[in-house]
Amino acid sequence: MKCAPFDYVRAASVDEAVTTLSQADGDGKILAGGQSLVPVLALRMARPSVLVDVNRIPGLAGVTPEGDAVRVGALTRHSALVEQTHHPLLADAARWIGHTAIRARGTAGGSIAHADPSAELPVVAVGTGATVTVAGPGGTRQLAAEDLFVGALMTDLAEDEMLTEVRFPLPTRWGFAEFARRHGDFALVMAVAAEVEGTVRVALGGIGAVPVRAEAAERVLAGGGSLREAAAAAAEQLTPTADLHGSAEFRRAIAAEMIRRALTRAGLS
Amino acid sequence: MDITFSVNGERVHLDVEPRHTLADALREECGLTGTHLGCEHGVCGACTVLVDGQPARACLMFAVQADGATVTTVEGLAGEDGELHPLQEAFVAHHGLQCGFCTPGMLISALHLLETDPEPDRETIRTEMSGNICRCTGYSGIVDAVEAAAGVLREPGPAS
Ligand SMILES: Cc1cc2nc3c(=O)[nH]c(=O)nc-3n(C[C@H](O)[C@H](O)[C@H](O)COP(=O)(O)OP(=O)(O)OC[C@H]3O[C@@H](n4cnc5c(N)ncnc54)[C@H](O)[C@@H]3O)c2cc1C
Ligand code: FES
Ligand code: FES
Numbered sequence: 183m184k185c186a187p188f189d190y191v192r193a194a195s196v197d198e199a200v201t202t203l204s205q206a207d208g209d210g211k212i213l214a215g216g217q218s219l220v221p222v223l224a225l226r227m228a229r230p231s232v233l234v235d236v237n238r239i240p241g242l243a244g245v246t247p248e249g250d251a252v253r254v255g256a257l258t259r260h261s262a263l264v265e266q267t268h269h270p271l272l273a274d275a276a277r278w279i280g281h282t283a284i285r286a287r288g289t290a291g292g293s294i295a296h297a298d299p300s301a302e303l304p305v306v307a308v309g310t311g312a313t314v315t316v317a318g319p320g321g322t323r324q325l326a327a328e329d330l331f332v333g334a335l336m337t338d339l340a341e342d343e344m345l346t347e348v349r350f351p352l353p354t355r356w357g358f359a360e361f362a363r364r365h366g367d368f369a370l371v372m373a374v375a376a377e378v379e380g381t382v383r384v385a386l387g388g389i390g391a392v393p394v395r396a397e398a399a400e401r402v403l404a405g406g407g408s409l410r411e412a413a414a415a416a417a418e419q420l421t422p423t424a425d426l427h428g429s430a431e432f433r434r435a436i437a438a439e440m441i442r443r444a445l446t447r448a449g450l451s
Numbered sequence: 452m453d454i455t456f457s458v459n460g461e462r463v464h465l466d467v468e469p470r471h472t473l474a475d476a477l478r479e480e481c482g483l484t485g486t487h488l489g490c491e492h493g494v495c496g497a498c499t500v501l502v503d504g505q506p507a508r509a510c511l512m513f514a515v516q517a518d519g520a521t522v523t524t525v526e527g528l529a530g531e532d533g534e535l536h537p538l539q540e541a542f543v544a545h546h547g548l549q550c551g552f553c554t555p556g557m558l559i560s561a562l563h564l565l566e567t568d569p570e571p572d573r574e575t576i577r578t579e580m581s582g583n584i585c586r587c588t589g590y591s592g593i594v595d596a597v598e599a600a601a602g603v604l605r606e607p608g609p610a611s
Contacts, residue, residue, distance in 0.1 A: 183491060190452065190469035190515055213513075220472075220511040221492035233469070235516060261505075281582025282563065283499050283506035366581045 185223040192235045196242075196317045196346055199234050203342040204319045206232040212344060213237070214257065214292035217284050242291075242346065245269065250379075251351045256291025256344070263290060271310070271356040271376060275302040278358075281366045291345045294327075299334045300368035300388045302360070308393040309374030309385030312350045318343040331392035351378045357447030359440040363427070370428055373440035375448040382450060384412075386437055389422045396420075399441055409450065413442040454518040458483065459527030467514040474498045474509035476517075477524060485525040485555045489584070496583035499556040500524050506563045525555035528562070537603040538562060538596070547596035549587035556583050561597045569605055573598060 193199035203210045210232040213219060222228050236242070242257035245266040252269045263276035264285065279285055279293070279302055293303040294314065306312070307327035315324050319342055327348075330337050339345065353376035360372035371388040373396075382403045384396040399416035402408075407415075422433035455464050458481055465480050472491075477483045477500070489495035491510045498509040501523040528536040538561050541547065548554045557580065564571060564579045571579065576597045577590070585593060 184472075184475075185470040187468070187470050190513070192515075213516075216511045216513075216516075217493060217508075220513075224492045224510070237516065281496070282560065282579055283496065283508055283582050284493070286505040287507055287511070364581070365578055 183224050183226060185220070186226060186229040188223075188230055189232045190235065191232060192237075193239055195239055196236075196344060199236050199239065199344050200317055200319055200342060202232065202234045203344070206230075206234075206342075208341045210234055210341070212292075212295070214295075215259065215288040217280070217288040218292065218296045218298070236344070243289075245272075247352075248349075251349050254290050254348045254350060256289060256346050256348070258290045260285035260288045260290070260293070269350055269352055271353060271358060271374070272303075272306060272350060274356075274358040275306045275372075275374070278302050278360050278362070278369070278372070284366075290348060294330070294348060295337060295339060295345050297331050297333075297335050297337050297392070298368065299391050299393075300370075300372075302369065302372065302387070304331060305372055305374050305385050305387035305393040306358075307348060307350065308395065309383055310351045310353055310376045311378055311383065312348050314345055315347040315349070316343050317346050322346070327393075328395075334391040336391075351376075353377050353448075354380075355448045355450060357444035357450075359443035359447065361436050361440055371422075371433055371436045371440050373437070373444040375441070375444040375450065377448065377450070382445075382448075384416065384441060384444070386416075386420075386441070389420055389433065389437060391423075394420075396437075396441060403445075403450065409442055409445045412445065413438040416441050452515050454515055456517045456519060457521045459523060465514065469513060469515050471514045472510050473500070473502075473507075473512045473514050473517050473522070476514035477509060477522070480514075483524050483526050487552055487555055489552065494584070495553070496556040496560065497553055499559045499583065501559060501563060504563075504566075506560055523559070523562075525558050528558060536562075538565070538600040541596040541600035541603065542593070545596040545599055546588065546592035548592075553583060553585040553587075557585065557593055561600065564597065565601055565604055570601060571597070 211230040213233045242255045246253045247268045312327040355377040357375040396416035398419040399412040402412040417438035424430040487497040489497035
């Protein structure tokens with residue numbers, strides 16, 4: 183199918199993008215890599231009247247180390263995340279996103295703003311305790327990734343706000359594990375384990391509408407419990423959604439195994 | 452909207468509607484129907500082209516976004532005289548195609564793969580080509596062809 187007609191604005195700055203969105207009065211959309219938005223438009227699941235192309239705004243792409251964290255510009259392509267060496271967990275996770283042609287265009291900001299429950303980067307964001315920077319008509323604000331995701335494909339971003347940067351803390355130990363039917367498919371379940379400032383955080387994706395912290399597992403680990411005990415405790419706490427890709431029981435079992443693998447890869451055994 | 456870009460070495464000026472994808476512009480405005488449209492929402496890979504050297508789904512990019520870019524389509528593979536590219540020769544020789552619908556996307560993905568990794572093993576070929584769906588061949592012939600073409604392209608031949 184073809185997209186419905188829209189006005190196309192190529193923004194030269196974040197200010198211009200935000201102003202254009204404000205003027206569109208809720209009927210505008212940012213166009214970043216287009217790897218999620220264009221399918222939605224082609225299937226006519228959305229028909230915004232204005233698309234604001236942010237691809238040519240200078241200074242929005244790149245991975246910059248800063249103290250115990252890295253700053254990732256919203257326009258950083260998935261392929262650049264795979265190639266960079268400052269944040270190995272991000273590189274590990276980005277390798278799992280789609281296929282080469284998807285990674286060449288899809289962006290970090292787009293993936294996080296799109297908030298697909300089975301996407302990799304939102305889980306890394308929650309797993310490491312990332313902070314996002316958001317620009318709006320009234321200036322910029324920052325919020326924790328955990329407060330950004332409010333539902334499947336839903337975030338706290340207002341219609342005239344643009345995500346400009348994500349700050350991912352650099353874990354001292356980390357592990358990423360994913361189960362997908364085929365390479366390049368969205369994950370059925372994935373787990374991130376990250377030791378940040380001496381505390382082990384565990385996050386899961388594909389389990390519910392938003393990435394979730396496996397708090398039971400974190401508590402077991404903090405109390406000196408074993409990896410297996412942590413994974414088992416997490417599984418018990420979960421109430422995964424069932425769909426045609428897997429029953430709740432299956433997802434719970436896979437989640438426990440992915441947590442065990444992520445923790446093992448993090449060297450936390 | 453007026454745009455200018457280069458396709459297979461030729462400069463093109465077009466006046467396109469913003470909602471027209473790069474695939475639409477290539478097929479309908481430039482007459483380059485080698486770029487196939489299977490799903491039109493990013494999953495099949497038939498429309499894969501190179502944009503500034505990087506693989507892209509031509510169905511997920513609007514033509515207006517290609518303004519100023521350098522695009523390579525399957526038509527850009529063969530030589531001026533019609534001589535097939537070693538990848539195309541290998542697809543013929545190793546049964547890398549049956550109906551040919553997926554082939555343009557397969558060739559472009561393979562071209563990019565061999566530009567970034569001249570000596571991929573079979574597992575790498577399978578992984579890197581996983582974004583291209585083929586309903587006919589069962590993929591073995593495609594993997595054989597890419598492997599064979601990699602060998603040919605590595606040979607020190609006469610400079611072309
Ligand atoms: C075949 C296929 C397989 C895929 N597989 C995976 C996968 O396995 N894992 C995965 O995570 N993803 C996958 N994707 C999606 C891909 O990662 C997308 O790149 C990503 O979800 C969206 O990023 P984008 O830059 O393409 O955003 P776009 O498609 O341009 O935009 C997506 C949404 O976010 C909004 N948006 C974009 N940028 C911003 C911003 N800076 N501020 C505010 N809002 C913004 C847009 O308005 C839109 O609503 C796949 C896509 C395809 C086509
Ligand atoms: S037509 Fe573009 S990916 Fe299928
Ligand atoms: S040869 Fe027919 S789809 Fe691949």
